[in-house]
Amino acid sequence: xxxxxxxxxxxxxxxxxxxxxxxxxxxxxxxxxxxxxxxxxxxxxxxxxxxxxxxxxxxxxxxxxxxxxxxxxxxxxxxxxxxxxxxxxxxxxxxxxxxxxxxxxxxxxxxxxxxxxxxxxxxxxxxxxxxxxxxxxxxxxxxxxxxxxxxxxxxxxxxxxxxxxxxxxxxxxxxxxxxxxxxxxxxxxxxxxxxxxxxxxxxxxxxxxxxxxxxxxxxxxxxxxxxxxxxxxxxxxxxxxxxxxxxxxxxxxxxxxxxxxxx
Amino acid sequence: xxxxxxxxxxxxxxxxxxxxxxxxxxxxxxxxxxxxxxxxxxxxxxxxxxxxxxxxxxxxxxxxxxxxxxxxxx
Amino acid sequence: xxxxxxxxxxxxxxxxxxxxxxxxxxxxxxxxxxxxxxxxxxxxxxxxxxxxxxxxxxxxxxxxxxxxxxxxxxxxxxxxxxxxxxxxxxxxxxxxxxxxxxxxxxxxxxxxxxxxxxxxxxxxxxxxxxxxxxxxxxxxxxxxxxxxxxxxxxxxxxxxxxxxxxxxxxxxxxxxxxxxxxxxxxxxxxxxxxxxxxxxxxxxxxxxxxxxxxxxxxxxxxxxxxxxxxxxxxxxxxxxxxxxxxxxxxxxxxxxxxxxxxxxxxxxxxxxxxxxxxxxxxxxxxxxxxxxxxxxxxxxxxxxxxxxxxxxxxxxxxxxxxxxxxxxxxxxxxxxxxxxxxxxxxxxxxxxxxxxxxxxxxxxxx
Ligand SMILES: Cc1ncc(C[n+]2csc(CCOP(=O)(O)OP(=O)(O)O)c2C)c(N)n1
Numbered sequence: 005x006x007x008x009x010x011x012x013x014x015x016x017x018x019x020x021x022x023x024x025x026x027x028x029x030x031x032x033x034x035x036x037x038x039x040x041x042x043x044x045x046x047x048x049x050x051x052x053x054x055x056x057x058x059x060x061x062x063x064x065x066x067x068x069x070x071x072x073x074x075x076x077x078x079x080x081x082x083x084x085x086x087x088x089x090x091x092x093x094x095x096x097x098x099x100x101x102x103x104x105x106x107x108x109x110x111x112x113x114x115x116x117x118x119x120x121x122x123x124x125x126x127x128x129x130x131x132x133x134x135x136x137x138x139x140x141x142x143x144x145x146x147x148x149x150x151x152x153x154x155x156x157x158x159x160x161x162x163x164x165x166x167x168x169x170x171x172x173x174x175x176x177x178x179x180x181x182x183x184x185x186x187x188x189x190x191x192x193x194x195x196x197x198x199x200x201x202x203x204x205x206x207x208x209x210x211x212x213x214x215x216x217x218x219x220x221x222x223x224x225x226x227x228x229x230x231x232x233x234x235x236x237x238x239x240x241x242x243x244x245x246x247x248x249x250x251x252x253x254x255x256x257x258x259x260x261x262x263x264x265x266x267x
Numbered sequence: 268x269x270x271x272x273x274x275x276x277x278x279x280x281x282x283x284x285x286x287x288x289x290x291x292x293x294x295x296x297x298x299x300x301x302x303x304x305x306x307x308x309x310x311x312x313x314x315x316x317x318x319x320x321x322x323x324x325x326x327x328x329x330x331x332x333x334x335x336x337x338x339x340x341x
Numbered sequence: 342x343x344x345x346x347x348x349x350x351x352x353x354x355x356x357x358x359x360x361x362x363x364x365x366x367x368x369x370x371x372x373x374x375x376x377x378x379x380x381x382x383x384x385x386x387x388x389x390x391x392x393x394x395x396x397x398x399x400x401x402x403x404x405x406x407x408x409x410x411x412x413x414x415x416x417x418x419x420x421x422x423x424x425x426x427x428x429x430x431x432x433x434x435x436x437x438x439x440x441x442x443x444x445x446x447x448x449x450x451x452x453x454x455x456x457x458x459x460x461x462x463x464x465x466x467x468x469x470x471x472x473x474x475x476x477x478x479x480x481x482x483x484x485x486x487x488x489x490x491x492x493x494x495x496x497x498x499x500x501x502x503x504x505x506x507x508x509x510x511x512x513x514x515x516x517x518x519x520x521x522x523x524x525x526x527x528x529x530x531x532x533x534x535x536x537x538x539x540x541x542x543x544x545x546x547x548x549x550x551x552x553x554x555x556x557x558x559x560x561x562x563x564x565x566x567x568x569x570x571x572x573x574x575x576x577x578x579x580x581x582x583x584x585x586x587x588x589x590x591x592x593x594x595x596x597x598x599x600x601x602x603x604x605x606x607x608x609x610x611x612x613x614x615x616x617x618x619x620x621x622x623x624x625x626x627x628x629x630x631x632x633x634x635x636x637x638x639x640x641x642x643x644x645x646x647x648x649x650x651x652x653x654x655x656x657x658x659x660x661x662x663x664x665x666x667x668x669x670x671x672x673x674x675x676x677x678x679x680x681x682x683x684x685x686x687x688x689x690x691x692x693x694x695x696x697x698x699x700x701x702x703x704x705x706x707x
Contacts, residue, residue, distance in 0.1 A: 006339075008274050008313075008316055011273065011338070012276055013337065016274075016338055016339050017335065017336075018321055018323050018336050018337060019323035019326035019334070019336035021332045029280075029331070030330070032330065032331075034283035034284060034285035034330075035285030035286070035287055036285075037330065038330070039329075039330025039331055040330045043329075057548055058548065058549075059413075059548065068561060071557045071559065075555050076549050077545075077547065077548055077549045077556045078556075078557045078558065079408075079409060079439075079558040080558065081405070081408075081409075082432060082435050085402070085405035088397070088401070088403075088405035088406045088409065089405050089412075091406050091409065092407060092408065092409030092410030092411075092417070093409040093413055095365065095410065096410045096413050096417070097413055117399060118402050121397075121402065193328075194291060194328065195291050195322075195324035195327040199327060235285040236286055236290050239287075
């Protein structure tokens with residue numbers, strides 16, 4: 005029998021923490037998707053050698069403290085305005101890799117205007133969109149993305165579409181805009197999904213470096229504490245309920261200037 | 268028979284016991300410990316270390332990046 | 342001697358912006374200041390100095406573009422008029438809270454609401470007392486001529502960077518639309534990327550090299566003790582502005598018994614009113630605040646013992662008059678401080694101002 009000590013040696017390392025992830029305990033609830041996506045962004049910026057080129061824009065939402073976790077320059081946005089802030093940064097510094105990291109309340113509700121116009125102008129930025137169907141930070145209220153009949157703290161009897169309208173598919177909307185070149189919907193609940201999500205984010209980053217216009221990566225996510233489920237159960241619930249309405253896959257992969265999907 | 272052996276090191280103080288690594292392990296290596304860390308979380312540990320193949324799925328899904336994975340070819 | 346031109350206030354401002362080495366402008370059209378962006382777009386400074394000009398989808402977006410761009414350590418600005426500036430209030434509060442330099446131009450029109458497109462000074466409180474949420478201040482400069490629309494651009498940027506604080510040029514539709522002779526400033530080069538890093542690399546999002554800690558631009562601090570420390574630091578900065586930056590013009594105040602206090606367009610009216618009053622044998626001076634924050638209260642305090650009273654002349658319902666009263670109160674001497682103003686986009690006439698002086702200040706004495 006081989007001793008663990010024989011295996012645990014630097015030369016045998018196959019997976020470890022990226023150096024760009026700051027050594028601190030994240031404030032997220034156990035099992036939160038934000039942590040996984042933060043990690044992917046840190047790994048990619050690290051692997052692609054972009055630390056000095058990167059500026060992240062943190063949202064208002066649970067990810068407001070993203071700047072405490074990835075060792076790059078950051079700016080913290082007003083609620084929903086991250087795409088405008090990223091526009092300002094990127095227009096003045098076109099050689100930089102600028103990305104926003106936004107929740108669904110931030111991006112699809114209060115910031116619906118800013119995201120549409122940034123994507124329509126084809127701002128050379130990556131948008132990372134965490135769609136957990138809920139307002140996490142403020143205590144689990146309805147988001148524009150909340151599914152029909154889904155219970156939240158402001159839809160205690162479930163989302164009634166007559167009262168609250170329909171779950172908003174931002175990614176489909178954004179894919180229609182000629183300013184976007186890459187629009188995709190991913191998830192991060194299993195190891196294969198995380199690896200795939202990482203490839204999508206990488207493509208988005210590459211597009212920014214190649215000045216291809218806006219890249220938009222939605223990550224269908226869980227908010228297990230907001231949904232009042234265990235992390236594992238939340239993943240299952242997401243697969244069963246979120247994926248049918250928010251189907252995974254690329255919506256657009258091409259060149260800026262095309263209004264619709266050309267993949 | 269697997270031609271590789273793996274090992275997982277959990278930073279038990281950082282672990283929040285979300286159990287996603289346990290779920291993701293194809294070989295049933297991981298489990299949550301009966302004991303808790305200083306923040307009150309049951310942390311993940313290798314319950315069946317011999318079964319580990321170093322696939323790193325646990326590390327990949329871990330939201331708190333508290334898992335380091337090693338692998339050797341036998 | 343710089344280049345002499347006959348130009349509109351708004352256009353001069355745009356020209357001055359390009360010439361002072363500004364890096365970026367983000368704005369949204371609104372009367373009576375749309376010429377600023379129009380002029381910039383016509384001039385295409387990106388082909389000349391490399392300055393970025395972008396029409397945003399709203400004032401909310403414009404101010405947040407400025408917030409992002411200011412975070413990079415460069416010279417950036419926006420301009421708008423009253424309703425648009427209200428929309429910017431949240432963003433300005435973030436900029437002040439994150440201690441970023443930028444220039445905001447408000448070419449005021451009458452309110453509240455959609456109000457009128459005619460000139461007004463009704464945004465005095467909004468500009469000098471904060472406007473958005475939280476305890477913050479902007480440096481506020483009030484040009485009263487087309488020449489000052491040129492001169493204050495550079496000054497505003499200088500102060501904004503000196504204090505890492507938003508600066509505002511608070512003007513109104515009359516000055517924005519007025520044509521006057523102006524001596525344009527000479528061109529200054531935009532800062533190079535290296536200069537930006539050298540000057541502002543300690544805080545700006547210039548990209549994190551191995552040699553420094555990451556820079557984080559934020560106004561958020563959940564730890565109350567630390568947040569209070571931040572607030573105290575801001576307040577200390579505002580007090581420093583008050584100590585060092587009070588600017589004004591005092592015209593014929595030396596022998597004056599009565600002082601008109603007015604800025605911007607109403608100061609121009611008061612200049613004429615002063616001449617009429619002097620012709621009538623009344624000893625009247627004009628104190629024209631140039632900085633509205635910091636309010637030039639030292640000169641008010643200096644004048645108070647020597648004069649019989651002050652008349653604040655404003656194009657609003659009486660806002661700056663409160664700052665004059667406060668300054669006079671601090672002298673512990675009683676002096677009359679009265680107000681005269683017109684609203685709705687109406688510019689008071691010099692005759693009206695003299696009448697007000699006679700009725701409100703002099704009349705009572707008789
Ligand atoms: C102008 C403004 N309105 C409201 C809020 C309160 N607020 C903070 S976070 C949030 C919702 C965030 O939800 P989401 O974007 O879905 O992100 P999550 O927390 O789920 O990651 C709200 C409404 C705010 N900070 N600012």
